[in-house]
Amino acid sequence: MKKLLTSLLFAPLLALASGPELHLDKAPVSTEPAALQNGAKLFVNYCLNCHGASYMRYNRLQQIGLSEQMIKDNLMFTADKIGEPMRIAMQRDEAKVWFGAAPPDLTVISRSRASEFGSGADWLYTYLRGFYRDSERPTGWNNVVFENVGMPHVLYELQGEQVAKVEEKDDGHGGKTKVIHLEQGKPGTMSKEDYDKSVADLVSFLTWMGEPMAETRKSIGSIVIAFLGVLFVLSYLLKKNYWKDIH
Structure with missing residues (x-):
């Protein structure tokens, strides 16, 4: 009985140790208007199709240097009035059918991940650069940070396709841990440096959106x-x- 209780107590730790080793890259977060504006453009064009930001109104984007007319002409595709929240048209029930779970609202995603991993910006920066091809997944994609994620790689045209090289190494406690190394496969429209800069701008905007003040x-x-x-x-x-x- 004592052995059973001990095994149940440490089972989650053993399962965690056998998973892939998590390493977060430092996110070069910027508060410069140009970076935040580019991040807002990327967010609207690539994220707002599935992920809403329902606690953020379009008119607050004026705080990052955009005029009301610029917001209306370039960023408002799902709203009629500039004072409306950044919502999406997709219904949660439909999203659960298509993706297995409703995509989360991203208004405070950076702060949410910070409560779990210490730095939400670092998590997002590593996550958005950590997709790789996986034929065993329904979407054809997997991620080094979020294993078996249901989200496809929406930025793959920019980054291209990465290939995972998996190896196991001793964890120092008598077990094995999985380490994934990513290599560039099919190239995207951006170089690695340009893609990393774009992701940094997107993460900067997500971080700003979580606390504009x-x-x-x-x-x-x-x-x-x-x-x-x-x-x-x-x-x-x-x-x-x-x-x-x-x-």
Whole structure:
């Protein structure tokens, strides 16, 4: 009985150890308007077909330097008014039939992944560059970060097709861990450097979308800390002057 309980307790850990080793690349997240604007364009053209951003309204894109007319002419394909949320037409029930699960809303996907993996931007950056051909999957694609993912590689025309080379190595605990190395197969329309830059822009936009006021919050925080620092010095000098005659 004791052995049974022990095996049940450690079974999830053993299953995790036997899976592929997870390595996240550092995402070069940018807050520059040009990067965020390119990321918004990629998001609308490649992601918004299946994934909504229902907590983000089109008019908030003016915060990254786009005019109202630019948004209407280039980014609004699923809405009539600029104040509408970035929703999709696909119904959740239909999505479950087609993909096995409804594609998640991406408004706060970066913050959501951060709660699981420490850095949502790093996870997204590695994920979007980690697709490879897998004939055993229904979509023909798999991913080094999200094994057996149901999502096809929507950016494959840009990146091309990657091929996985799998090897097993000792995990240091008497078990084996799977390591996947990706090699470029059929080339895409972009070079590796250009594709990585485009993905970085898309991840930057997804990160911004999760908290559009992040830079403002950081600026206000810096001002508050500076104010408290000055107040501390003045308080110390006041206290020193108040107690000088007593000591």
